[in-house]
Structure formats: C-alpha cells, structure tokens
Amino acid sequence: MDTSAKTNLLDFDRAALRQYFVALGEKPFRAEQVLQWVYQYGVDDFDAMSNVSKALRETLKQCAEIRAPEILLDQTAPDGTRKWLLRVDSGNSIETVFIPEEGRGTLCVSSQAGCALDCSFCATGKQGFNRNLTVAEIIGQLWVANRALKRNPKGERVITNVVLMGMGEPLLNFDHVVSAISIMLDDFGYGLSRRRVTLSTAGMAPMIDQLREVSSVSLAVSLHAPNDALRDELVPLNKKYPIAELLAACKRYVADETSRRVTFEYVMLDGVNDSPRHARELVQLLKEVPSKVNLIPFNPFPGTKYRRSSAEAIERFRAILMEANLVTITRKTRGDDIDAACGQLVGRVEDRGSRSRRYIPLREAVTQ
Numbered sequence: 001m002d003t004s005a006k007t008n009l010l011d012f013d014r015a016a017l018r019q020y021f022v023a024l025g026e027k028p029f030r031a032e033q034v035l036q037w038v039y040q041y042g043v044d045d046f047d048a049m050s051n052v053s054k055a056l057r058e059t060l061k062q063c064a065e066i067r068a069p070e071i072l073l074d075q076t077a078p079d080g081t082r083k084w085l086l087r088v089d090s091g092n093s094i095e096t097v098f099i100p101e102e103g104r105g106t107l108c109v110s111s112q113a114g115c116a117l118d119c120s121f122c123a124t125g126k127q128g129f130n131r132n133l134t135v136a137e138i139i140g141q142l143w144v145a146n147r148a149l150k151r152n153p154k155g156e157r158v159i160t161n162v163v164l165m166g167m168g169e170p171l172l173n174f175d176h177v178v179s180a181i182s183i184m185l186d187d188f189g190y191g192l193s194r195r196r197v198t199l200s201t202a203g204m205a206p207m208i209d210q211l212r213e214v215s216s217v218s219l220a221v222s223l224h225a226p227n228d229a230l231r232d233e234l235v236p237l238n239k240k241y242p243i244a245e246l247l248a249a250c251k252r253y254v255a256d257e258t259s260r261r262v263t264f265e266y267v268m269l270d271g272v273n274d275s276p277r278h279a280r281e282l283v284q285l286l287k288e289v290p291s292k293v294n295l296i297p298f299n300p301f302p303g304t305k306y307r308r309s310s311a312e313a314i315e316r317f318r319a320i321l322m323e324a325n326l327v328t329i330t331r332k333t334r335g336d337d338i339d340a341a342c343g344q345l346v347g348r349v350e351d352r353g354s355r356s357r358r359y360i361p362l363r364e365a366v367t368q
C-alpha cells in the first residue's frame with residue numbers, strides 16, 4: 001500500500017484524534033490511549049499498543065501511520081548541544097536543537113521551512129521561505145528528539161522545556177502551531193506546563209491577541225531595537241506592526257495574571273543597537289510592560305555584515321537595564337560549533353519566493 005495515502009496520526013491533537021476515531025466508528029477514548037502510546041512511550045507501531053483491540057490495530061495498520069520527519073543528520077557539539085537535520089519533503093529539511101542545562105533540557109523547535117520575514121541579522125531569513133510545517137512535522141521534532149535522548153537515570157524525560165525559536169515565524173503558521181502546542185501541554189501527550197513552553201515571535205501583533213484567546217504559553221518577542229527607525233531596519237515586519245502596537249499586544253497578553261512577564265529578546269550587534277543610549281531608551285520603552293530581557297550575543301553566519309558586541313558592551317548594556325530593575329539575562333551561546341545557535345539554523349529550503357538567489361548552502365552539505 002502507498003504510505004502517502006495513510007493518515008498520519010501525528011497531525012492530530014486530542015480533539016482531532018477523537019473525531020478521527022468517532023469517524024472510524026470507535027469510541028472517542030481511543031484517542032487518549034493512542035496519544036499515550038505515541039507521546040509518552042514513543043511508539044510508532046500499532047502492534048505495540050496492547051490496550052487497543054486487535055481489530056482496531058488491524059484497521060489502523062491499513063489506514064493510518066505514525067510518521068515523524070526522517071533524521072538526515074544528528075550532531076552533538078562539545079558543549080552537549082545536539083542538532084538534528086530532519087527531512088520534511090524532497091526539497092526541504094529543517095533543524096531542531098536540544099540544549100542541555102543544569103536541571104533542565106530545552107528543545108528548540110522549527111515552525112516553518114525557511115522564513116518570510118527576512119530579519120537582517122538572521123541566517124534563516126536569508127534563505128527565503130518555502131512553506132509552513134504540518135502539525136506532524138512540528139510535534140514530530142519533539143517525538144524524534146525524545147526518542148533519541150531516552151530518559152535520565154531517574155526515568156524522567158530529558159526534555160523539560162520547549163521553545164518555538166527554531167526556523168520560521170510560529171505566528172504565521174498559527175493553526176498548526178496551536179495544535180502542536182496543545183499536544184505538548186496535553187496530559188495524554190507530553191504534559192508540559194504552559195510555563196515551560198515558549199513561543200517566540202518577531203512581532204505579529206494581531207496574532208499575539210489571537211494566541212491569547214486559545215493558549216497561554218509563555219511569550220517571547222524578538223525586539224532587538226528600542227525605536228522604530230532602527231527596528232524597521234533590523235526587523236522589516238516592524239513597518240507593518242510598529243513598536244507601540246506590538247507592546248500594546250504584549251501588555252494585553254500578560255494582563256490577566258500578575259506574575260506573568262513577556263521575554264524580550266535583544267540580539268547584541270556591535271555598533272548597531274548596543275550603546276548605553278539604546279539601553280536607556282529600552283528601559284523607557286519597557287517601563288509599562290511586565291518584562292524580562294534576554295540579551296543574545298549575535299551569532300555570525302557566512303555573508304553577514306554584522307559583528308557580535310564585545311563582552312564589555314553587553315555587560316554595560318545589561319547593567320543599565322538591571323539598574324532600572326529590568327530582569328536581564330545574557331543568553332549563553334550554545335552549539336555554535338555546529339551552527340546550532342540562535343539565528344544560525346538553515347536546514348535546506350527550496351525558496352519559492354524572490355530571495356532564492358541569496359540561498360546560503362548548509363555548511364555541512366549533507367543532503368542528497
């Protein structure tokens with residue numbers, strides 16, 4: 001039988017899977033059983049699902065499958081950061097990164113093959129955009145990584161946090177991202193707390209409001225500049241949704257809960273956005289928004305005109321923010337030896353847009 005004709009159950013969150021079983025003439029609770037097998041035990045073989053009747057297992061074998069993206073490359077950096085290159089179709093592959101830290105492990109997940117936003121300092125943007133990932137391709141990254149990482153000696157899962165900070169703009173693939181998040185949070189899925197799942201956006205202000213309606217994961221916003229003139233240059237999306245509009249949406253996102261804050265990401269670019277004046281401007285800007293700031297030392301990639309700010313400039317910037325009582329963390333650069341750091345993920349994408357000539361080939365040149 002042609003496998004492409006089969007229904008991939010990784011595409012279904014709990015609600016959709018219940019509907020699927022009802023359509024098969026089965027009881028909806030089969031959805032919970034199957035979810036547990038798939039996500040808690042990492043099973044992709046229907047025969048292993050011992051509490052599912054034999055007849056139903058046979059039906060599922062005929063018409064369904066559990067198919068995650070195929071691993072093309074699996075690399076581990078000296079600091080323990082691990083990156084998978086995953087094939088999603090004949091023309092596209094994406095990257096997923098695991099970052100182990102003391103007491104937690106974070107998986108950085110991609111939401112699109114490429115990215116349409118073209119932020120001037122980001123390698124993903126330079127290769128252009130091809131398509132949104134399906135639910136199966138998004139949640140499949142977690143499934144693949146969980147299988148590969150096994151459990152720790154206490155029997156616990158190693159991935160404790162998920163950040164939607166890989167390739168792509170998650171809020172431009174809204175429905176699929178929301179379904180994948182619902183599997184991450186589902187007690188029959190990965191059962192992660194909503195505080196341990198973070199969605200990062202370049203600033204799709206109206207979609208932040210939509211996200212608030214359907215989910216309550218942690219929100220991170222790639223701000224990178226304290227005024228519109230500079231942000232227009234770094235994040236072209238700012239011309240559509242300028243800072244005031246973006247921050248208003250951020251405020252609404254956390255308004256219902258006093259302890260919630262938005263994380264603002266700020267990439268430190270030498271001589272561009274890293275002066276004390278910029279820091280003071282940022283303090284003024286964030287005064288009214290419950291915030292944390294994450295300073296990200298710029299990670300270079302071939303062909304970029306930017307340089308990373310010096311350690312002194314980053315520290316001086318951080319000190320000004322801290323003095324103003326803004327909780328500020330400098331993100332440690334992880335996995336840069338294998339091009340797995342923020343902004344370095346490129347995978348391999350067939351650009352259907354206008355920027356194909358600027359495609360930067362993957363350094364490892366592994367595919368095909």
Ligand code: SAH
Nearest residue numbers: 122165169200201202222265298299342343
């Ligand atoms: N599109 C979303 C999700 C990607 S998150 C967003 O923009 O938030 C990836 C994070 O890494 C973003 O904060 C992005 O601005 C940052 N980044 C991109 N290129 C980078 C680079 N070269 N060095 C450091 N950080 C970078």
